[in-house]
Amino acid sequence: MQTPPLLHVELxxxxxxxxxxxxGAMDRDCVPVFTAAMAEVARAGAAAVHVDLSAVAFCDCSGLTALLTAAQDSRAEGRTLRVHAPSPAVLRLFTLTGTVGILLGPGPRTFGPDETAAKRFEDRFPAPPV
Structure with missing residues (x-):
């Protein structure tokens, strides 16, 4: 019996x-769940998509790649995609990989549940220039 993915998606x-x-978790096994949600949004003709990551406890390189691909595909299709409220773990991944500006965009940021910890981390370890 196959274990269900550990990623819950609400549209x-x-x-x-x-x-x-x-x-939940955005890892290799769960990326197809996110990809299916993005495909559903595209089929529905959404012009603007906002992805709330405040409850994502874990994100590996597969999840990061899925988010970057979704951002790139959205731009190519004339749709805006914004990522909001990354959890501290996700923000750490974005910071270490230099993708904060790509996924969160410029300007003020909103953080997930532990806003002060995420802000402290971003202040201590700024993303390298892209």
Missing amino acids: RQEETRTVIVLA
Whole structure:
């Protein structure tokens, strides 16, 4: 019997955007769940997609690649994709890989549940220039 993926995806339509709320782990086994959600959003014709990562406890390079691919594909298809509220673990991955600016964009950032810890980490270990 196959174990279900450890990533929960909730799609929510708001006034001007589609929100994808992710919870759990974004690893090699769970990336297809996120990819399917992105495909569903694209089929629905969403112009703006916001991905909430506040409840993602773990993200490996497969999850990071899926997020970067989603951002690139969205741009190519004329859709905006914004990532919001990364958990401290996800923010650490973004910071270490220099993808903070790519995925979170410029300007003020919103952090996940442990906002002060994430901010302290970002202040101590700024992302290298991209």
